[in-house]
Amino acid sequence: MLSIKDLHVNVGDKEILKGISLEIHAGEVHAIMGPNGSGKSTLSQVLAGRDGYEVVSGSITYKDQDILALSPEERAREGVFLALQYPVEIPGVNNVYLLKAGLNAIRKHRGLSELDAFEFLTLIKEKMKLMQMDESFLNRGVNEGFSGGEKKRNEILQMAILEPSLALLDETDSGLDIDALKIVANGVNSLRSPERAILMVTHYQRLLDYITPDYVHVLAGGKIIKSGDKSLALELEKRGYDWLTHPQSQKGTTTGAIGA
Amino acid sequence: MSTTPHDLEELVTQKYRHGFVTDIESDTLAPGLDENVIRHISRIKKEPDFLLQWRLNAYRHWLTMPTPNWAHLKIAPIDYQAISYYSAPKARTDAPKSLDEVDPKLLETYDKLGIPLHERARLAGVAVDAVFDSVSVATTFKDRLAKAGVVFCSFSDAVQHHPELIERYLGSVVPHGDNYFAALNSAVFTDGSFVYIPKGVRCPMELSTYFRINAANTGQFERTLIIADEGSTVSYLEGCTAPMRDENQLHAAVVELVALKDANIKYSTVQNWYPGDENGLGGIYNFVTKRGDCRGANSKISWTQVETGSAITWKYPSCILTGDNSVGEFYSVALTNHYQQADTGTKMIHIGRNTKSTIVSKGISAGHGQNCYRGLVKILPGAEGARNYTQCDSLLMGDRCGAHTFPYIEVKNSTASVEHEASTSKISDDQLFYCRSRGISQEDAVSMIVNGFCKAVFKELPMEFAVEAQNLLSVSLEGAVG
Ligand SMILES: Nc1ncnc2c1ncn2[C@@H]1O[C@H](COP(=O)(O)OP(=O)(O)O)[C@@H](O)[C@H]1O
Ligand SMILES: [Mg+2]
Numbered sequence: 002m003l004s005i006k007d008l009h010v011n012v013g014d015k016e017i018l019k020g021i022s023l024e025i026h027a028g029e030v031h032a033i034m035g036p037n038g039s040g041k042s043t044l045s046q047v048l049a050g051r052d053g054y055e056v057v058s059g060s061i062t063y064k065d066q067d068i069l070a071l072s073p074e075e076r077a078r079e080g081v082f083l084a085l086q087y088p089v090e091i092p093g094v095n096n097v098y099l100l101k102a103g104l105n106a107i108r109k110h111r112g113l114s115e116l117d118a119f120e121f122l123t124l125i126k127e128k129m130k131l132m133q134m135d136e137s138f139l140n141r142g143v144n145e146g147f148s149g150g151e152k153k154r155n156e157i158l159q160m161a162i163l164e165p166s167l168a169l170l171d172e173t174d175s176g177l178d179i180d181a182l183k184i185v186a187n188g189v190n191s192l193r194s195p196e197r198a199i200l201m202v203t204h205y206q207r208l209l210d211y212i213t214p215d216y217v218h219v220l221a222g223g224k225i226i227k228s229g230d231k232s233l234a235l236e237l238e239k240r241g242y243d244w245l246t247h248p249q250s251q252k253g254t255t256t257g258a259i260g261a
Numbered sequence: 262m263s264t265t266p267h268d269l270e271e272l273v274t275q276k277y278r279h280g281f282v283t284d285i286e287s288d289t290l291a292p293g294l295d296e297n298v299i300r301h302i303s304r305i306k307k308e309p310d311f312l313l314q315w316r317l318n319a320y321r322h323w324l325t326m327p328t329p330n331w332a333h334l335k336i337a338p339i340d341y342q343a344i345s346y347y348s349a350p351k352a353r354t355d356a357p358k359s360l361d362e363v364d365p366k367l368l369e370t371y372d373k374l375g376i377p378l379h380e381r382a383r384l385a386g387v388a389v390d391a392v393f394d395s396v397s398v399a400t401t402f403k404d405r406l407a408k409a410g411v412v413f414c415s416f417s418d419a420v421q422h423h424p425e426l427i428e429r430y431l432g433s434v435v436p437h438g439d440n441y442f443a444a445l446n447s448a449v450f451t452d453g454s455f456v457y458i459p460k461g462v463r464c465p466m467e468l469s470t471y472f473r474i475n476a477a478n479t480g481q482f483e484r485t486l487i488i489a490d491e492g493s494t495v496s497y498l499e500g501c502t503a504p505m506r507d508e509n510q511l512h513a514a515v516v517e518l519v520a521l522k523d524a525n526i527k528y529s530t531v532q533n534w535y536p537g538d539e540n541g542l543g544g545i546y547n548f549v550t551k552r553g554d555c556r557g558a559n560s561k562i563s564w565t566q567v568e569t570g571s572a573i574t575w576k577y578p579s580c581i582l583t584g585d586n587s588v589g590e591f592y593s594v595a596l597t598n599h600y601q602q603a604d605t606g607t608k609m610i611h612i613g614r615n616t617k618s619t620i621v622s623k624g625i626s627a628g629h630g631q632n633c634y635r636g637l638v639k640i641l642p643g644a645e646g647a648r649n650y651t652q653c654d655s656l657l658m659g660d661r662c663g664a665h666t667f668p669y670i671e672v673k674n675s676t677a678s679v680e681h682e683a684s685t686s687k688i689s690d691d692q693l694f695y696c697r698s699r700g701i702s703q704e705d706a707v708s709m710i711v712n713g714f715c716k717a718v719f720k721e722l723p724m725e726f727a728v729e730a731q732n733l734l735s736v737s738l739e740g741a742v743g
Contacts, residue, residue: 049698077700089691093713103699
C-alpha cells in the first residue's frame with residue numbers, strides 16, 4: 002500500500018529526514034516511536050502533502066502511484082488521512098459542515114453519490130456514539146474551544162467518517178487521560194481491517210497496550226534506526242532511546258534530547 | 262513554502278461579473294454643476310418650491326465646505342465639474358405605469374444581474390425598487406403593499422404624492438450641511454427610494470432597492486428615506502452594481518431612517534459596485550452617509566452591510582439613540598482586494614436612558630487592499646445605563662494588505678458600560694492544510710474559513726441575502742491557488 006524509499010526531506014536548509022525507507026502493506030499497523038524532534042511529525046506531514054517540506058530525494062508510492070505529485074486534497078480523496086498532532090481551530094466553521102464537505106468531496110472523487118444533510122447527520126451521530134462524544138459537538142466550530150483531549154477525539158471521529166485506506170495518527174494519544182485513551186484506541190481498532198493500513202506515531206508505549214502494532218520502528222535523528230515487533234516498544238519503555246542513539250554511552254542518561 | 266502570500270493572492274483574483282454596459286438611450290445633462298443645474302433637476306422632477314430651496318441651501322453650504330481630509334484613504338482629487346448630475350433612460354412613456362411599460366432592455370439588465378423585476382418571476386416576498394443611474398425605473402408589488410398601507414415608491418413619486426412626509430422628515434436625520442458629500446447629495450440628488458410604514462403595521466414583505474450605475478461620467482446621488490411609524494416593523498435590502506469602466510465614478514448617497522416609538526427597522530446592504538481592476542484602475546468612489554434615528558422609546562435600528570465592491574468606500578451607517586431603551590446595531594463585513602480601500606464603521610450616539618448598541622465589524626484584506634474600521638461610541642450625559650459592545654476583527658490574506666482599527670469612545674455618563682474587543686488574524690497555512698487534508702479543495706477551504714470568520718454578521722442577513730453574500734465572497738476570492 003505504501004512504500005517509502007530513501008526519503009530525504011529538508012525544511013529550509015535543514016535536513017530533517019535523512020533517508021527513510023518503510024514498507025506498509027494493507028492490513029498492517031505500524032508504530033513509529035522516537036524522541037522529540039526526531040522527525041516523526043515531519044514524516045506524517047510529508048505523507049499527507051503539507052507544503053513547506055522539500056523532498057530532496059527518494060520516493061513515496063501509495064497504491065502504486067507517486068503520491069508526491071498529488072495535492073493534500075487529492076491524497077485525502079485517494080484515502081490518506083492524517084490525524085494531526087495539533088489539530089487547528091477554525092472559528093465560525095461548523096464541525097459538521099467541514100466534515101460533510103470533506104466526505105462529499107471524497108465520495109464525489111470516488112464516483113459515489115453525495116450525502117445529504119439528513120444522511121450525513123445519521124452517519125455522524127452513529128460515529129459520535131462510538132467516540133462517546135456529546136451531541137453538542139455538532140453545533141460547535143471546528144475544534145473551537147475544544148480541550149486537548151476533545152480535539153484528539155474529534156480527529157478520530159473524522160477518521161471514522163472518512164474511512165481512509167491509510168490512516169496516519171500523529172501522537173493521537175498524547176494529552177489523553179486513560180479513559181479517553183481507551184475510547185480513541187477503540188475507535189482506531191474498529192477501523193482495523195485487511196484493506197486498511199495504520200501508521201501511528203507515538204511517544205509512549207501506553208497506546209500500544211490498546212492498539213497492538215504489527216511493527217515498531219524507532220525514528221531518531223531523521224533515520225529509522227531500529228525496527229522490530231511489539232516487544233521493541235516494551236524494551237524502549239524500559240531502556241529509553243539512548244541505548245539506540247548513543248550505543249556507546251551508559252543507559253540512564255536523559256532521553257529526548259536527540260535531533261532537536 | 263506552503264501557501265505563501267503569493268498563492269493566496271492568486272486566490273483572490275476576482276472577475277467582476279456585473280461589468281457590462283446597457284446600450285440604452287439616455288437623457289443626460291452636460292457635465293458641470295451650478296445653481297442652474299440644480300434648478301433644472303428640480304424642474305424635470307416637478308418639485309415643490311420647498312424642495313428646490315432646500316437643494317439650493319445645501320448647494321450654497323457645500324460651496325463653503327473644504328474637501329474632507331481623507332483619513333486613511335488615498336484619493337485623487339475629484340473634478341466636480343466633469344461629472345454629469347443627471348442621467349435617465351429615455352422613457353417611452355412619460356413614466357412607466359407598470360413593468361410592461363418599462364424598456365425591455367432595462368428589464369433585461371436586471372435579469373442579467375439576477376434581479377428579475379417581473380413580479381411573477383420574483384421570489385415571493387420581496388418587493389423591489391430599481392434605480393438605474395439617476396432615476397427609479399420600476400417598483401414592484403406596489404398594490405400588495407398599498408393594501409397594508411405601506412408606501413414604497415421612488416423618491417420622486419413620494420415628492421409628488423406625499424410631499425408632507427418629505428417636508429417633515431427629509432434632512433431630519435442627515436441635515437443638508439452634515440458633511441461634504443451629504444451636502445452635495447442634498448443639492449443634486451435625483452432619485453432613490455421612499456418607504457413609509459404606518460402605525461402598528463408589520464410590513465408584509467422584504468423591501469429592496471437595487472441600484473445600478475450605467476452611464477459613463479455620471480454620478481449617482483440617490484436618497485433613501487424610510488419612516489417607521491409607531492409600533493411598525495420593516496426589513497429593507499439594498500444591492501448595487503456598476504459596469505466596468507476605466508475612469509472612477511462617484512456615488513454619493515444619503516440614507517435616512519426614522520424609527521418612532523416601538524418601531525423596528527432592519528437595513529441590509531450588499532454592496533458590489535465595480536471595484537476597479539487588479540491594478541487599481543477605475544472603480545466606484547462610494548461616499549455614503551447612512552444614519553438612523555431611533556426617535557421613539559423602545560425603537561430599534563439594525564444595519565447589516567456586506568461591502569465587497571467599490572474602489573473606495575467611505576461610509577459609517579450610524580444610529581442616534583434618542584428614545585429611551587432604544588437599540589442600535591451595526592454588523593459589517595468589508596472585503597478589500599487589489600487596490601481597494603475601505604474606511605467604514607459606525608457611530609452610535611447614546612442620548613436616551615438605557616440605550617443599547619452592538620457593533621460587530623469583520624474586515625478582510627487581500628492583495629494591496631486597505632481596510633479600516635472607524636467607529637465612534639458616544640454616551641451623552643443623559644444616557645443613564647447605556648451599554649455598548651464592540652467587536653472588531655480583521656483577517657489578512659497575504660502581507661501587502663493592511664487592516665487598521667480606530668475606535669473612538671466618549672463617555673459622559675458614569676453609569677454607562679462600554680466594551681471593546683479587537684483581533685487581527687491571518688488565514689493560516691495550518692487551517693488551510695487541515696481542511697485540504699480532509700479532501701476539501703484549497704478554494705473551498707479559503708471560502709469556508711472566510712465565511713466562518715464572517716458568520717456573526719451573515720447570520721444577521723435575511724436568508725436570501727445571506728446566500729448571496731456568501732456567494733459574493735466566494736466569487737471575490739475566486740481564482741484559487743495554482
Ligand atoms: N516548519 C519547520 N521549520 C523549521 N524547522 C522545523 C519545521 N518543522 C519541523 N522542524 C524541525 O524538524 C525537526 C523534526 O521535527 P518534528 O518532525 O516535529 O519532530 P517530532 O514530531 O519527531 O517531534 C525538529 O528539529 C524541528 O524543529
Ligand atoms: Mg511531532
